[in-house]
Amino acid sequence: MTSLLRSNHPKTANPSAKQKSWVPTLLIGVAIAYLSLILYLPALNVFVQAFSKGVGPFFDNLLSPNFQVAIRLTVLMALVAVPLNLVFGLCTAWAIARRRFPGRAFLLSIIDLPFSISPVVVGLMIVLVYGRNGWFGGWLQANDIQVVFAFPGMVMASVFVSMPFVAREVIPVLEEVGSDQEEAAQTLGASQWQTFWRVTLPSIRWGLLYGLILTNARAMGEFGAVSVVSGNIAGKTQSLPLFVEDAYKQYDTQAAYSAAVLLAFLAVVTLVLKEIVERKTRIKDLQE
Amino acid sequence: MTTTSSQFDRPTRKSVWQRLAQVPWTWRIMLSYLSVMLFLPLAAMFLKASTEKPADFWRIATSPIALATYDVTFTTSLVAALLNGVFGTLIAWVLVRYDFPLKRIIDASVDLPFALPTSVAGLTLATIYSQNGWVGSLVAPFGIKVSFTRLGVGVAMMFISLPFVVRTVQPVLTEMEKDIEEAAWCLGASQWQTFLRVVLPPLFPSILTGVALGFSRAVGEYGSTVIIASNTPFKDLIAPVLIFQRLEQYDYAGATVIGVVLLLISLVMLLAINLLQAWGKRYD
Structure with missing residues (x-):
């Protein structure tokens, strides 16, 4: 503006x-x-x-089995975490943005809470709930379900740390757009779903996209929380950020940087997309 | 949604289930998601901590090694956040007020610490600040070691907390009217006086908010700091790394107690940040 x-x-x-x-x-x-x-x-x-040393070592590392597992796990984590947080974020934004009720500011801080908790503490909490000695540990073991030191725990950690992004970006947009158009649509006989799909979604799309980009970057890149719950087993529960640290600790600097450059590339893509979305919203603001 | 007729014959005698049925489904999804993902883990940690006797809790929370990690964590984070308070404000100022080549790219790049995974940040910072790295080799002749010392932890914390100050100060600076500054100049104030008396006061709440946000992020940071530090107790071991080590030794009580201490401090910081933001809004 x-x-x-x-x-x-x-x-x-x-x-x-x-x-x-x-x-x-x-x-x-x-x-x-x-x-x-x-x-x-x-x-x-x-x-x-x-x-x-040229692109040779990079591609050599890219082909190593542990590296490929790390890439697959990272992508899978994002594939689960992003849709879950999308649904949560949209419902939350929808529930909160249009209402004034006592404790609203408090609820907003609670939704932001995952950002203020140290990633290691996030991991610790998940271990305390689902770990061997945790609340559900006995039941999970009896049913042969592994959460901690396995993929489900890693997903939970990345979902936790990237939880607030969507809600946080969509709430201000929904507040600004107001509910006039939606009311008009409903008066004209649109169903709730139609109203959401045809009226609300187009007006919040850039904010939503912005939130999704950030969610994805954090879900793929999270290190601390995932590292606590994953057990860091190479080729099994090691996502790319964990691979970077592990390779560095094993003095395999070349492998560490091969993984790092992939993640850095992801970061650059994230920043470029973010800039594009920001520009789009700025142009829209100007037109109004 | 639910029928509107039920809104009239409220409130007293309804059963809990009937009331629950009135809650819109968006609320139900939100609350159940929050309960499973956020409240349940939080409750698990606080209950685990409460099974410790208060005396034991206090003993673990104030053991010499824990106290040393608090010192390293909080002092270093504070210094890093304050440095960013100065340089972040300067960067925001430059980005808002001046035009220069590549400005848009520089502006976008400030968010890099949000987008770059922390382990990558730790890896590359440890490399260039090591004794034969790009920057480390420049200061090594003066006997300054950065990587694998507390100074390195500080550099990593500066990296991850930088965007907070810039991004909280920038919008306030953009909204600020230039007329007032020009009036101050016209009335004979020097540049320095104008900055101190006219520009800084309305910016101050947002600078403090940014510093507090950066500080609270730096306190919890694990990925970049664990790589750049040598993690030696009493030297550069930070609290999150201590929690991790306790967990690796299956000392759940020890990990939980220090985790609760860290969490309580984050909650206090969150409260402080909210108060700061309210204070900043008084100018609106």
């Missing part, structure tokens, strides 16, 4: 610019230097290390 307006008067923007033109240059320099030290050099390093 206003972010677009600010560039309209670049010439008159800074009255004192003539005397002190070194200030912006200095500040920009400091900002870029800091970002380089903390973000850019580390990011660049991932690509340099991964391909320093």
Whole structure:
């Protein structure tokens, strides 16, 4: 909104610019230097290390069985976590956005809670519920179901840490859109489902997409929580982020960077998609 | 949804089940999902902690090694978050107020720590800040070691908490009217005075919120810090890593007690952040 307006008067923007033109240059320099030290050099390093000996080692690692299992597990985790959190996020947003009730702010903080809990604590809690000595441990063992140190536990961990994204992005959009159009649709005889599909969904689609992109990135990239519940067994319960750490600890730096570069690529794709969605919503804001 | 007639003959004598039937299905999905995914694990941890005798709880929570990890975790996170408070505000300022090449890409790249898995961040930070890495080799001649020390933990925490300050300050700065600053200049205030007296006060709540968000993220961080640290007790062992080690030794009580301490601190931080945000909104 206003972010677009600010560039309209670049010439008159800074009255004192003539005397002190070194200030912006200095500040920009400091900002870029800091970002380089903390973000850019580390990011660049991932690509340099991964391909320093050409693409050969990268593809060799890509073909190793443990690596392929790691890729498959990572994708599977996202495939389960994203739809689950999509349903939860949409229901939550729908339930909360249009109502004012006592304790609403409290409920919103509760939904945000997974972001404030340390990933290791998340893993610990899952172990305490589903682990061998946990609440359901005995029952699960009796029925020969393994949750902790197996795929279901890993999925639970990644679902937990990526839970709030969709709701958090959709709620403000729903609040802003208001319910007039939906009421109109229902008055004209649309069913609830039709109203959702034809009226609500189109108006929240960018916010929803934004939330899904973030959910996916976090579900695939989660390390701490998954690491606690997975047991980190190579070729069995090791997702890509765990593979990175394990390979590094085994002094197989090349393998670690081959996995890291894949994840870094995922991060870049996430950022690009995010930017595209942000731009779309900005253009929409301007049209209104 | 349920029929509207039942809304009239409320409230007292209905059974719980009848009332439950009135709850819209979106609420039911939300509440059951939250119960299974969030409340159940939370309850498991608090109940596990409550089976410890208070004296035992206190003994584990304040054992020397635990106290040392709190010190490393909280002091380092605080320093990292405060540094980001300064540099994050500066970055937000530069991104909002100046035009320069590649600005859009730089703006988008600030979110990198949100998108990059933490183990990748730890791996690459450990490499370039090691003694023969790109940055580490520059400071090594001065006898400064970064990777595998507490300083390295700090660098990892700076990495993961950077976007919080930038992204909370940026919108406030964008909304801020430039007229007031220009008025201050016209009335003869120096640039420095304008910044301190006019720009900073309305920004301050959002800077603090960003610092608090970054701090609370850094306190819980595990992936990047466990890789860049040597995880030596009393030196650079942080609380989340201690929990992990306790779990590996099947010391569930020890892990739970420290987990509860960390969780309670996150809850206090969450409360503080909400209060800060309310404070920031008083200008609206």
